[in-house]
Amino acid sequence: MRHVYECxxxxxxxxxxxxxxxxxxxxxxxxxxxxFAHRQLRASSGNAPHEGSVVVQQSIDYLAxxxxxxxxxxxxxxxxxxxxxxxxxxxxxxDESTLFARATGVxxxxxxxxxxxxxxxxxxxxxxxxxxxxxx
Amino acid sequence: xxxxxxxxxxxxxxxxxxxxxxxxxxxxxxxxxxxxMLFVHAPKQGAEQLAExxxxxxxxxxxxxxxxxxxxxxxxxxxxxxxxxxSFDLGYEVLDVDGDGVRTVYAVxxxxxxxxxxxxxxxxxxxxxxxxxxxxxxxxxxxxxxxxAA
Numbered sequence: 001m002r003h004v005y006e007c008x009x010x011x012x013x014x015x016x017x018x019x020x021x022x023x024x025x026x027x028x029x030x031x032x033x034x035x036f037a038h039r040q041l042r043a044s045s046g047n048a049p050h051e052g053s054v055v056v057q058q059s060i061d062y063l064a065x066x067x068x069x070x071x072x073x074x075x076x077x078x079x080x081x082x083x084x085x086x087x088x089x090x091x092x093x094x095d096e097s098t099l100f101a102r103a104t105g106v107x108x109x110x111x112x113x114x115x116x117x118x119x120x121x122x123x124x125x126x127x128x129x130x131x132x133x134x135x136x
Numbered sequence: 137x138x139x140x141x142x143x144x145x146x147x148x149x150x151x152x153x154x155x156x157x158x159x160x161x162x163x164x165x166x167x168x169x170x171x172x173m174l175f176v177h178a179p180k181q182g183a184e185q186l187a188e189x190x191x192x193x194x195x196x197x198x199x200x201x202x203x204x205x206x207x208x209x210x211x212x213x214x215x216x217x218x219x220x221x222x223s224f225d226l227g228y229e230v231l232d233v234d235g236d237g238v239r240t241v242y243a244v245x246x247x248x249x250x251x252x253x254x255x256x257x258x259x260x261x262x263x264x265x266x267x268x269x270x271x272x273x274x275x276x277x278x279x280x281x282x283x284x285a286a
Contacts, residue, residue, distance in 0.1 A: 017254055022192040023167055026160040055159040057281065059196040112154050 001131050003040065005032035006072040007093075019065035025101050026060065029091050032075035033105070040131075045123040050113040056086070057106040064100045071095065079128045080135040085109050085117045087128055090135050102136055137274050140177065142169040143209035156202035162243050163195060166228050169212035170247070173226075173273075183269040189252040193223065197245035198281035203230075210242070215275040222261050223250045224270055227278045244281045 007028045015021040041047065066073065074094050081088040086108045093101040111118045120128070144165045152158040175187040203210060210230055217225035230243040253260045262270070 017189065017191070021167075022195065023160060023163045026163050026195075030158075030160055052154065054154070055199060057196075057198045058159070059194065061194050062192055065191075 002076040002078040002133065003032070003036040003131060005035045005075045005077065007031055007075045008072045009066065009069050011068065014068055019067055022060075022062060025062065025093060025103075026058070028073065028075055028093055029058075029060070029077075029103055029105070032077045032091060033089065033107075036077050036131075040127055041124055044127055045121065047121075047124070050111060051118065052110055052112055053087075053107040054110045055105055056108050058103065059105075060101055060103040062101050064098050066093075066100050073100070077131075078133045079131040080104070080133065082120060082125055082128050082132070085119055087120060088135075090133075092136070104135065137215065137272065139213040139215045139275065140169070140173040140273060142172045142212045142214065144168045144212055145209045146203070146205050148205050151205055156204055159199060162197060162199065162203075162230060162245075165210065165212055165230055166195075166197075166214075166245055166247070169214045169228060170226060170249075173214050174249075178266070178269050181269045181272075183263070183266040185263055186251065186266055186269075189254040190249050191252045192247055193250050194248040195245065196247075196281045197243055199243050201240065201242045203242050214273070215278055216270045216273040217246060217276065217278065219262060219267055219270045219274070222259050223248055224262060225249070227275065227280070229279065241279075244279050246281055 013020045013024045076092045077089055079087060080090050086106060089105045091103040092099060109118050109120045150157045150161040174190055178186045211233060213229045215227050217227045226247045226249060228245040229241055231239050231241045233239050250259045251262055
């Protein structure tokens with residue numbers, strides 16, 4: 001199963017080349033991931049706000065340019081691996097006809113207050129497992 | 137071969153709710169360094185066309201240490217990993233170097249860049265003058281972003 005986030009394109013997401021800037025794609029991925037974390041992980045796990053996760057690695061393949069549009073983009077995010085203190089996600093940025101980008105990320109469950117990695121807890125693991133799919 | 141060095145100022149708003157520089161912003165620092173290298177300095181050395189269009193085909197980045205707002209800019213070193221016929225790869229380190237030359241690395245990254253004709257919307261070949269300028273920054277054994285999984 002994939003989490004689906006409808007992502008609006010803002011006028012100032014475009015750069016001097018008239019397309020959505022490469023950095024902004026990473027913002028779209030982040031919005032989808034945070035939406036997933038808030039709606040799925042945090043709502044069900046009872047985690048405190050400081051029990052979050054941090055990004056330790058990511059890769060993005062840019063497949064097609066995104067010109068300005070009023071229709072939102074569809075960002076799909078799912079889980080590809082669950083470790084002891086880390087998990088991996090994959091993303092697709094697309095609409096009905098075009099796949100604009102593919103991406104992956106490695107996240108470490110992190111205690112922000114204690115400034116230290118923490119184990120993925122059992123409730124989080126169960127939720128993450130529902131979104132487990134092979135990497136693209 | 138030398139690396140291109142850019143000092144990128146931080147902004148207060150680069151930090152997120154966790155109180156450190158957000159992961160997305162590191163890509164913005166890479167972009168500042170890349171634009172300085174390819175669009176400001178490379179044209180002065182004879183590769184004028186680069187400034188007219190280069191698009192990013194891929195990014196890969198590993199985050200090694202958190203950055204927090206400070207008044208001093210952060211150093212971004214950029215080099216060329218590979219020059220192909222219609223694309224080239226850049227390597228980057230985001231780091232501090234102290235007075236004793238000790239390096240604190242915050243991130244290691246690489247990008248695939250494609251020279252692009254924006255008027256006709258298609259990729260173009262790397263021109264001879266561009267290759268010469270890019271090859272002056274060639275470093276084949278530089279650090280690569282790797283997965284830090286647990």
